[in-house]
Each structure stands twice: as C-alpha cells, then as structure tokens.
Amino acid sequence: MSASTSVPRERVARRYRQPSYARRLWRDIRINRHVYIMLLPVVAYYLIFHYGPIYGVQIAFKAFSPTRGFLGSPWVGFDYFKDFFNSYYFGRLLKNTLLLSLYELLFAFPAAVVLALLLNEVRRSSFKRLVQTVTYLPHFISIVIISGMLIDFLSRDGLVNQLLTWTGREPAAFLSDPAWFRTVYIASGIWQNVGWGSIIYLAAISAIDPTLYEAAKVDGAGRFRQVLNVTIPGILPTVIIMLILQIGSFMAVGTDKILLLYNSSTYETADVIGTYVYRRGILDSDFSYSAAVGLFNSVINFALLILANRLSRRYTETKLW
Amino acid sequence: MKKWISSLVIPAMAAAALTGCSGKTPGETAKGQEGQSSPSAAPKEVAYPAKLSYWVAMNANVAATMKSFNEMGVYQELQKRTGTVVDFQHPPVGQHNDQFNLLLASGQLPDVIEHTWAAVSKGPDNAIKEKKILRLNELIDAHAPNLSKILKDDPELKKQIMTDEGNIYVFPYFSKEEFQRVYNGPAIRKDWLDKLKLPVPQTIDEWEKTLTAIRDGDPNGNGKKDEVPLLLDLKVMDFGHAFIGAYGITSGFYQDQGKVKFGPIQPEFKEFLTVMNRWYKEGLIDKDFATMDQKLKDAKMTGNLVGAMAMNVGAGLGSYTSLMKPKYPDFNLVGVPYPALKQGGMSVGQMNAPFIGTGAAISANAKNPEQIVKWLDYAYGPEGHLLFNYGIEGQSYTMVNGKPTLTKEITTSPTNLPVSQAIAKYSHGSFSGPYVVDKGLTEQFSPEPFQKQAIETWMKADHAKLLPSLTLTSQESSEMSSSMNDIKTYYSEMVNKFIMGMEPIDSFDKYVGTIQKMGIDKVIQTQQKALERLNKRS
Numbered sequence: 001m002s003a004s005t006s007v008p009r010e011r012v013a014r015r016y017r018q019p020s021y022a023r024r025l026w027r028d029i030r031i032n033r034h035v036y037i038m039l040l041p042v043v044a045y046y047l048i049f050h051y052g053p054i055y056g057v058q059i060a061f062k063a064f065s066p067t068r069g070f071l072g073s074p075w076v077g078f079d080y081f082k083d084f085f086n087s088y089y090f091g092r093l094l095k096n097t098l099l100l101s102l103y104e105l106l107f108a109f110p111a112a113v114v115l116a117l118l119l120n121e122v123r124r125s126s127f128k129r130l131v132q133t134v135t136y137l138p139h140f141i142s143i144v145i146i147s148g149m150l151i152d153f154l155s156r157d158g159l160v161n162q163l164l165t166w167t168g169r170e171p172a173a174f175l176s177d178p179a180w181f182r183t184v185y186i187a188s189g190i191w192q193n194v195g196w197g198s199i200i201y202l203a204a205i206s207a208i209d210p211t212l213y214e215a216a217k218v219d220g221a222g223r224f225r226q227v228l229n230v231t232i233p234g235i236l237p238t239v240i241i242m243l244i245l246q247i248g249s250f251m252a253v254g255t256d257k258i259l260l261l262y263n264s265s266t267y268e269t270a271d272v273i274g275t276y277v278y279r280r281g282i283l284d285s286d287f288s289y290s291a292a293v294g295l296f297n298s299v300i301n302f303a304l305l306i307l308a309n310r311l312s313r314r315y316t317e318t319k320l321w
Numbered sequence: 322m323k324k325w326i327s328s329l330v331i332p333a334m335a336a337a338a339l340t341g342c343s344g345k346t347p348g349e350t351a352k353g354q355e356g357q358s359s360p361s362a363a364p365k366e367v368a369y370p371a372k373l374s375y376w377v378a379m380n381a382n383v384a385a386t387m388k389s390f391n392e393m394g395v396y397q398e399l400q401k402r403t404g405t406v407v408d409f410q411h412p413p414v415g416q417h418n419d420q421f422n423l424l425l426a427s428g429q430l431p432d433v434i435e436h437t438w439a440a441v442s443k444g445p446d447n448a449i450k451e452k453k454i455l456r457l458n459e460l461i462d463a464h465a466p467n468l469s470k471i472l473k474d475d476p477e478l479k480k481q482i483m484t485d486e487g488n489i490y491v492f493p494y495f496s497k498e499e500f501q502r503v504y505n506g507p508a509i510r511k512d513w514l515d516k517l518k519l520p521v522p523q524t525i526d527e528w529e530k531t532l533t534a535i536r537d538g539d540p541n542g543n544g545k546k547d548e549v550p551l552l553l554d555l556k557v558m559d560f561g562h563a564f565i566g567a568y569g570i571t572s573g574f575y576q577d578q579g580k581v582k583f584g585p586i587q588p589e590f591k592e593f594l595t596v597m598n599r600w601y602k603e604g605l606i607d608k609d610f611a612t613m614d615q616k617l618k619d620a621k622m623t624g625n626l627v628g629a630m631a632m633n634v635g636a637g638l639g640s641y642t643s644l645m646k647p648k649y650p651d652f653n654l655v656g657v658p659y660p661a662l663k664q665g666g667m668s669v670g671q672m673n674a675p676f677i678g679t680g681a682a683i684s685a686n687a688k689n690p691e692q693i694v695k696w697l698d699y700a701y702g703p704e705g706h707l708l709f710n711y712g713i714e715g716q717s718y719t720m721v722n723g724k725p726t727l728t729k730e731i732t733t734s735p736t737n738l739p740v741s742q743a744i745a746k747y748s749h750g751s752f753s754g755p756y757v758v759d760k761g762l763t764e765q766f767s768p769e770p771f772q773k774q775a776i777e778t779w780m781k782a783d784h785a786k787l788l789p790s791l792t793l794t795s796q797e798s799s800e801m802s803s804s805m806n807d808i809k810t811y812y813s814e815m816v817n818k819f820i821m822g823m824e825p826i827d828s829f830d831k832y833v834g835t836i837q838k839m840g841i842d843k844v845i846q847t848q849q850k851a852l853e854r855l856n857k858r859s
Binding site for chain 2: 065066068069083088089151155156173175176177178263264267268271279282283284285286287
C-alpha cells in the first residue's frame with residue numbers, strides 16, 4: 001500500500017509486455033499439471049467443508065425448523081443475537097473464551113519458540129533427538145485419550161495428588177475447583193503441543209545462514225549473544241506469521257478438550273462459547289440460537305485476524321497478505 | 322394344552338390366519354389353517370412389511386454382549402414369524418440424545434424411531450405438526466387390534482399415552498405394576514455395618530453417625546482410612562431422590578397437593594445443602610463427586626471402598642454383588658429404606674410413571690405405515706407379549722404350571738452375566754421398548770432375594786409428590802426449554818459449589834433470586850397448567 005502511487009504505471013507497462021493473467025495461469029497449469037492435480041483435493045476440501053456450509057449460516061437469522069428447511073423457515077433478524085447478548089451467561093462466556101485464548105497466546109505460544117531455541121543449543125544430537133521425540137509424541141495421541149489421562153492423573157487420588165501428599169502438600173481438587181481449570185487447560189496444552197510446535201521454528205533456525213554466526217563470533221559474540229542477535233531475528237518472520245495465524249483462531253479455543261475436561265462445578269471458568277453452543281445446539285437442538293452464537297464467535301475471529309495482520313504490517317515487515 | 326395358553330394362542334392364530342391370506346409369509350399360512358376363523362376381521366387387512374429401518378438407542382445390557390438388536394433372540398424370532406427384515410440403526414451408547422437431535426435435523430428419518438418422545442424439545446405434538454412422526458390414533462384403530470384392545474380395557478393407560486391435543490404418538494413402553502417401576506434407592510454394605518455393630522440407619526441423623534463410623538472404623542480392614550462412606554451422585558439423586566427426598570422435596574419439579582414446585586428453590590433445599598456441605602467437609606461423601614462418572618463409580622465400588630450409594634436394582638445391586646462375591650465372600654450390599662428426616666417419617670422415593678413417553682414412533686416418511694403399525698402391534702398380542710418379555714420358549718423360558726419361567730441359563734448364567742445382560746440376549750425384558758412389561762417377569766427378574774427385598778424396601782416411600790409425565794404444547798415447551806437451559810446450568814454449578822463449600826450456604830437467597838430472574842416462575846406456571854390439563858383429561 002505504501003507504494004500505491006507507482007502501481008498503475010507499472011501495471012500498464014506490464015500489460016503490454018505480458019499475456020493476461022488467465023493465459024499465464026493456463027500455461028502454468030499445462031506445464032505443472034501434476035502439481036495442480038495434487039492441489040485439487042485441498043481445493044475441494046475447502047469448497048465442500050468450509051465454503052459450502054456458509055450457505056447454512058442463514059439459520060442464525062431464521063426460526064429454523066428442520067422440516068421447513070433452510071429456505072422455508074421464517075426470518076427473525078437479529079433476535080438470537082440479542083437473546084445471546086442479553087443472556088445471563090454472555091459476559092462469563094466471553095470472558096472465559098478470551099482469557100483461555102489470551103493465556104494460550106501468552107504461555108503456550110512462546111513455549112514452542114523457547115523449546116526450539118533451547119534445542120538448537122544442544123550439541124549432542126542423540127539427546128536432542130530424544131527430547132524432540134518425547135516432546136512431540138503427545139501430539140499424536142487423541143484428545144479423548146489425553147483428557148482421560150489427565151482425569152486419571154489429576155483426580156483426588158491420582159498421580160499428581162499423590163506426589164503432592166508425598167512431598168507434604170495438600171491435595172488439590174484440580175478438576176472440580178474452577179480456580180484450577182485454566183492452569184490445567186493451558187499446562188496440558190503445552191505438554192501436548194510444545195514439541196510439535198517447535199518443529200517449524202527448528203526448521204526456520206536451520207535455514208539461517210551459518211556465515212551470520214561466524215560473523216557474530218568474529219565480532220566476539222558469545223552463545224547467548226548469538227541467540228539474541230542472530231537466531232531470534234532469523235526466526236522472527238516465522239514467529240510473527242505463526243502469531244497472526246494463532247490470533248486468527250483466537251476465539252476458537254479447544255472446545256472438544258474443554259467438553260472432555262469440564263463439569264458443572266468448573267463451568268465458572270471453563271464454559272466457553274464453543275461449549276455453550278454445543279449444549280444449546282446439539283443437546284437442546286436449539287439450532288438457530290447456537291448458529292447465531294457460533295457466527296458471533298467467527299466474526300470476532302475474522303476481525304482479530306485482520307487487525308493482527310494490519311498491525312504486523314505496520315510495525316514489522318512480515319504479513320500474511 | 323393348558324386353558325390359559327389356549328386362550329392366548331387361539332386369537333393369535335386367528336390373527337396369523339389373516340396374515341396368511343395376504344400371502345406374504347408362507348409359514349403363516351400353514352399355521353392359519355389350524356386356527357379357527359376370525360370373528361373380527363379388520364376392514365382391509367395388510368401384510369407385514371418386507372423390511373423397515375428402525376432407530377433406537379443401544380441399551381447397555383445389549384451392548385455388553387452384542388453389537389446390534391439384530392442379534393437379539395426376540396428380533397430374530399420376530400423376523401421368522403413376520404418375515405420382516407429390520408435394519409437397526411444404533412447411535413453410540415451414551416450419545417443417543419445428541420444423535421437423536423441430529424437425526425431429526427437431517428430430515429432423513431428411518432421408518433421407526435424409538436425414543437423418549439415426551440422429552441423431545443417442543444414435545445411430541447410439535448413433532449407431529451412438523452410432520453416428523455405420524456399421529457397414530459387412526460392407524461392403531463384400523464391396524465393394531467392388540468394395542469386397541471389394551472387401550473379399550475384400560476382407559477387410564479389411554480389417558481396417559483395421549484397428548485393434550487389428543488394424539489397418540491408412540492407404541493408405548495408401559496409398566497403397570499408399582500413393583501416394576503421402583504428400581505432405584507439407597508444401598509449400604511450390610512457386612513460393614515455388622516462389622517461395626519451398627520443397625521441399618523433410618524434417619525438423616527443416623528446416617529450421619531453411620532457414615533462417620535464407616536469413615537473411622539476401617540471396615541474394609543486394609544489399615545488405611547480410604548473408605549468412601551457415601552458415594553453421592555447428584556445425577557442419580559435427580560431421579561431417585563435419595564437423601565434429598567428426606568426433606569420432602571426433589572431436585573426437580575414435584576407436586577405438593579396439586580401444586581407444582583421446583584425443589585432447588587425451596588427452603589428445605591437449603592437444609593439439605595447444609596447437611597451435604599457438612600458431610601463433604603467431614604469426608605463422609607466422596608471428594609470427587611462432582612467429576613463422578615460410571616467408570617469411576619464402578620472402580621470405587623469394586624475396589625471395596627464404598628460404604629453406601631444410591632443405585633439401581635439390576636445394574637447396581639445385582640451386578641456389583643455378582644462381581645464382588647467371588648473375591649469377597651462376605652460382601653453383602655443391601656437396599657435400605659430411604660432415609661427420612663425424623664424417625665418414622667417418609668421420604669420422597671423413586672417410582673416411574675407407568676408411561677414416561679418412551680416408545681416407538683413411526684416417522685412421517687415411512688412408506689407403508691399401516692404395515693409397520695401391524696408389525697409393531699405384534700408385541701402387544703399374547704404371543705408377542707411372551708416373546709418381548711421372556712424371549713424364546715425352551716431357551717430363555719419354559720412354561721411351568723402355565724407360567725412362563727426364566728431358565729437357569731438366564732437366572733444363573735453359566736458365563737457369569739448378570740440377569741439383565743443374560744436376558745437381553747433373548748428378550749427386551751430388562752429395558753424399555755414398544756411392549757407392555759409382564760408382571761411375572763419383574764418378579765423373576767430380580768431372582769435374588771436381596772433384590773426383591775430391596776425393591777420392597779424402596780417401595781415404602783412417598784410417591785404422591787412425583788409428577789406424572791406431562792405433555793406441553795409446542796409453544797410452551799420452546800419457551801420453557803430456553804429458560805430451563807440457563808437454570809439447569811446454574812443449578813448444577815451452584816449445587817456443587819454449595820456442597821464443596823466454595824460458595825457459603827448464606828448466599829442461598831441470592832441463588833434463589835438468580836433462578837427466579839431466569840424465569841422459573843413462568844416455567845412452574847407452565848408445568849402447573851400441564852398438570853391440570855392432564856388431570857382433566859378423559
């Protein structure tokens with residue numbers, strides 16, 4: 001956007017030199033058709049599962065009845081949105097959703113970067129591989145199993161409490177005390193995903209030009225200085241892209257995991273928009289209402305994504321688009 | 322042939338003769354020739370359907386040994402007799418409510434949907450109006466002679482299965498006798514009481530003393546103070562009312578001399594919470610009660626840790642005993658009276674209404690409803706009655722003195738299955754379905770004296786306060802479901818907090834105020850109106 005004044009002239013010039021976009025695309029498809037064929041399933045996936053269902057969003061504005069169908073149900077405007085904003089739980093749901101996302105951003109997100117930086121400093125490759133394997137294995141375990149393990153570990157006479165009593169501390173009601181829920185959620189999230197998340201940063205680190213390190217060494221930088229002045233700036237674009245992506249799904253906290261971990265005594269801190277939508281929509285078959293709530297959630301996500309990208313474009317050179 | 326049997330069989334054969342005429346089932350024709358000609362021929366006789374699809378929640382008793390209802394003796398035999406091939410569709414155990422809602426939303430309904438239709442959001446009348454299921458009154462009159470006869474003989478039953486708008490919406494699951502409808506109540510480890518030289522507690526105060534003794538007396542004898550004196554499960558309390566019933570209320574809606582009330586906002590509920598909070602603090606109830614699920618409950622019970630718990634007679638008393646007896650020969654879990662507030666007092670107990678809105682509905686897309694009605698009606702005839710209750714003669718039951726009697730294979734299963742699971746291989750007897758439960762079955766169904774004794778003990782409770790199954794208009798139920806959702810969430814959250822002491826009992830009034838703000842008064846009024854309509858129904 002910054003170079004906007006010069007764009008038109010450039011375009012005009014290009015138009016004379018190059019064939020049209022469609023023609024270029026067509027030529028590219030002919031040449032690289034295998035690549036495009038590989039792309040097809042992905043495009044189909046998005047069309048079918050992400051763009052197709054947008055049609056159904058209209059039920060958020062309709063008194064939807066399955067027998068009348070999408071088109072037959074009468075319009076009610078923003079009634080469901082108003083209901084939700086006025087509902088008893090609106091404030092709490094919003095707060096819980098935002099806080100869980102914020103904590104994830106504050107703790108879980110940097111954890112992967114830090115792990116990658118630390119792993120990079122490990123010289124024994126066998127140890128490094130071991131750590132990597134151990135840390136990213138939990139990523140491959142189903143969330144249902146993970147939650148089951150958590151419940152076992154954290155119950156009143158579970159592993160964690162036994163360790164606590166063994167070291168002379170009071171056992172805690174991790175799963176029924178609302179004060180613990182956020183900690184349990186975030187900490188277990190880190191445990192499950194930190195290793196996997198660090199892979200992309202390790203890849204980014206390995207792409208840093210080694211001559212930069214040599215130059216830094218010549219300038220007298222120690223290990224810590226090298227990390228600070230070479231490694232971190234080197235992976236910063238990757239970190240920022242990941243951050244923007246993360247913000248894009250800011251409000252989409254792991255509903256499935258919360259559903260598996262929460263219970264009525266932890267609703268106070270655990271109930272988020274997603275779980276509320278599940279209870280209202282699926283359990284009470286209040287489809288229109290929950291569609292409205294879900295849509296509200298997505299709109300916030302969308303706005304945050306745009307905002308994050310704009311901020312990043314303004315203050316750093318990195319951006320998604 | 323005994324007179325009793327012949328009186329059952331002859332009309333059935335007559336019915337078979339009629340089917341035979343339609344020529345669909347060759348086996349039936351031969352049978353029909355032996356029977357007498359039928360005096361009451363329906364105007365236009367239809368055949369059994371060639372095939373139909375049937376959606377029903379998987380029952381845990383069936384799931385224990387089988388994957389589908391198709392493997393059950395009752396449906397294999399039914400297929401032989403009617404020639405109808407049934408395609409059973411089962412949602413996963415524990416998810417049937419979610420799956421049911423999704424099924425309705427998808428619009429692609431199977432022919433028959435068995436569910437608790439009265440509990441469906443917006444109610445059965447709305448489901449009929451929205452053309453999801455059929456109004457069955459006329460179809461039953463024309464094509465279901467067996468059910469018609471039952472309804473004619475028992476006007477009270479007819480009153481219960483009809484909605485306010487006069488619709489019959491399912492082939493009902495119906496159990497007449499009180500004995501069949503009481504199956505949940507408090508149970509205690511009698512062997513532990515004997516060890517501690519304690520009598521069976523009768524009142525809440527006595528329970529407190531008993532539970533304290535269990536906590537301190539190390540009745541499981543492992544030298545550790547690891548006993549859970551009372552395993553409290555609020556979900557069980559919600560329908561069995563153990564402990565809360567002592568205060569003359571329930572944790573849901575109940576009636577007090579014809580007036581509907583909501584238990585959680587009554588002053589008595591505060592007293593109940595005070596006691597539970599004390600019990601929790603003292604370690605008399607399980608610390609993990611808020612996160613309790615069935616697996617954890619079973620683990621604690623079979624881990625020889627639990628002193629008392631409210632449970633079902635079959636999948637509870639029966640199954641725990643058969644699991645524990647081999648390892649702990651002294652194990653003696655007995656059903657005990659619902660604790661009362663004062664000596665000689667009465668507690669609200671558990672008793673289902675004869676009809677709770679459960680049964681098989683026919684979806685509006687079914688192509689041949691008349692045939693399906695005829696097929697469903699089979700269970701209400703004499704032969705079907707035997708088949709659905711007792712299963713297959715010679716395998717799961719034999720006729721002893723004219724009475725169907727469960728065989729050894731069922732009552733003392735060689736593979737060590739509890740009766741409820743053993744019988745599920747052959748018949749519907751241990752769980753709901755579109756049929757009328759036989760009185761004799763329930764009596765045999767709890768063959769162990771301790772189970773019979775438990776039911777008899779639990780029957781001695783106050784059932785007058787329980788609400789019958791009410792039907793709401795679609796308008797009423799959609800209004801109600803919206804406030805009840807918030808109220809239920811708030812209630813379940815606060816109850817846990819009150820009991821665990823995270824919220825002081827003093828804020829009870831504030832809690833009541835919040836529930837009132839959420840619109841409970843209007844909901845109570847709605848329920849009141851529905852109750853009055855039911856009482857006026859004729």
